[in-house]
Amino acid sequence: MEIGCAVATGELVDEADVASDRVDEDSNDESRALDGIRRTLDDAECRQFATNQEHALLVLAVGDTVAIARAHPEIYVPHRPGAEVNEADAVSFSVRAAVFDLAARLHLSEQTVHSHLHIADTLQTRLPLLRDVFVAGLAPYLQVRAAVEASGVVSDPQAIARYDAEASDAACRLAPGAFRRRMKRRAGQLATEPVQVRHDRAHAERRVEFDPAADGMAWLHLYVAAVDAVRIDARLTRTATRLRHEDGQTKTKAQLRADAAVAWLAGDGTPTAAIVRPYLLVDPDGVGQLEGYGQVDPARSGRALRDCPSFGRLYTDPLRPARLTLDRRAYRPSRAQREWLTLRYSLDADAADYTSVDAEVDHVREWQDGGSTDIENLLPLKPRLHRLKSTTGITITARPGGGIRVTTPTGYDSHPPPGGTGSAPGRLNAPSGYADAPPGYAGRRPTEDTDGPPF
Structure with a gap:
């Protein structure tokens, strides 16, 4: 060619x-x-x-x-x-x-x-x-x-x-x-x-995944056996078709299928209906910020507040402030600390990759090394990051101005201090070959003396 x-x-x-x-x-x-x-x-x-x-x-x-x-x-x-x-x-x-x-x-x-x-x-x-x-x-x-x-x-x-x-x-x-x-x-x-062996192996990987979308929406993906997917699809279609013929029905079949799936999965109207405790902050205009997702519309914010059984008490309560500082004898964070940390970091876009609703609250300075159980020394890290930070040379700390600072043993620093050289983003002028490769390396990038591809 x-x-x-x-x-x-x-x-x-x-x-x-x-x-x-x-x-x-x-x-x-x-x-x-x-x-x-x-x-x-x-x-x-x-x-x-x-x-x-x-x-x-x-x-x-x-x-x-x-x-x-x-x-x-x-x-x-x-x-x-x-x-x-x-x-x-x-x-x-x-x-x-x-x-x-x-x-x-x-x-x-x-x-x-x-x-x-x-x-x-x-x-x-x-x-x-x-x-x-x-x-x-x-x-x-x-x-x-x-x-x-x-x-x-x-x-x-x-x-x-x-x-x-x-x-x-x-x-x-x-x-x-x-x-x-x-x-x-x-x-x-x-x-x-x-085929049966291959299916059994793939079936072991079945799962449900959540994928946020724009405008207060989200996708929910099911990776399941094809037979089960066909059964679910057929039941949704039959249910939507029946509801579509009811008097006064204005929803499309696609909308009815989606509503039926939500009702079944959430258990609406049943004794085992899903009860969740999401964190929702609402601004004066009624727009809500849903922890773990982002912005939601005023109508859904109002409905969430209407249906909410109670309101949590955080340290901003002027009459009965929550206790966010514990003495040195306490290792486990309190419930108030967990709630405050979750809210604090959920509003910080710079921390989104490292924190989550099901976070494990981690000591920045390890408790056994003298670290205190105070919010300044605690981070709500995603579960997979908790032991990674404790076992490896990776450090994950809170930045004074907000956000998370990550450093690795190879020299990467997500937020180098003023005057520092930093690391990752600036190496656009690196040589095309890999110099000083450690043992076991099998680099393949062509050096400057290598001819281009045989077009």
């Missing part, structure tokens, strides 16, 4: 040069217009190839980072006198810390980092041909991810080699939808495990 693209020599097309060659919209010169659109198409194609390459290098860099952390757990899990961390736990926490470090530096979720890690490991160990076309910029990330996901059912070495060859060829030619369908079908043909 030959492409007139500067990316082949490691250089991007100069935007100023491209802009100067843009076609004049008022021009009637067909030849000039054709030349202009060819140049813009070439520009788009070049940038797509460059994007593919950079995405590949990012994914592989994630895999290499975790490989180093796995081989050298002492980077993230320093030896501490009296600490009971065996070798297996040290490796596990080192991997978790590396994923956390990557997520903080790259401003990605840890779930996305884990996805990159799975893709990198699969490309390295099972799909080397697909890895090569990915690094060359010939295969887009969406195709590569789809191929990796589908390949999980193929275990025979010869079968996975055939799958790799077909995927590396098709990824360069097919659109994402067509490619995904083809590779899922091919993976099923090459699979050696019985």
Whole structure:
């Protein structure tokens, strides 16, 4: 494949040069217009190839980072006198810390980092041909991810080699939808495990996920067996159809299906109806701030306050203030402290990635090291972060001006002090090769002397 693209020599097309060659919209010169659109198409194609390459290098860099952390757990899990961390736990926490470090530096979720890690490991160990076309910029990330996901059912070495060859060829030619369908079908043909075994493994991962949306709405996702999903869908449809024919009904079938699902899951009208205790702050205009979600409309704010059985008492109560400072003998935070910390950090957008409604209140300075059980030394950290902070060299502290400050043993600092050099965001001019790699590293980024991809 030959492409007139500067990316082949490691250089991007100069935007100023491209802009100067843009076609004049008022021009009637067909030849000039054709030349202009060819140049813009070439520009788009070049940038797509460059994007593919950079995405590949990012994914592989994630895999290499975790490989180093796995081989050298002492980077993230320093030896501490009296600490009971065996070798297996040290490796596990080192991997978790590396994923956390990557997520903080790259401003990605840890779930996305884990996805990159799975893709990198699969490309390295099972799909080397697909890895090569990915690094060359010939295969887009969406195709590569789809191929990796589908390949999980193929275990025979010869079968996975055939799958790799077909995927590396098709990824360069097919659109994402067509490619995904083809590779899922091919993976099923090459699979050696019985369908029942594969279903049982997938069924063990069933779950419900909550995904906030705009305008006071949210998505609720169910990952369940297909048979159960069909049953649920059929019952929702029958219920909505029956209600749709009632006199005076104005709701659409889609709205009725959604309302029925909410009523069933929440148990409305039953003895076991869901009773929750959300934190809701309402401003003078009636707009509410729902902890764990964000802004909700005045109508729902008012309804929540109307139905609320009681109001919590926090330290702002001038008559009976809650006690937020405990003496040194108290280790466990009080209920008032937990409520205040949850409210305080729920209103802080900078802390959203680290705190949650089901947070475990953690001592910033460990209690056994002299830390007090006061709100200034407590953080409502997400459960997965509680032991990570206690076991590894990662520090998570409250900032005096609000928010959370995170530092890692590799030098990352989310909020460096004034005059500090900081870390993650500023290394855009780093060299293309990885210098001074520690033992166990298998870096793949081309050095400055390496030729570009063979377009």
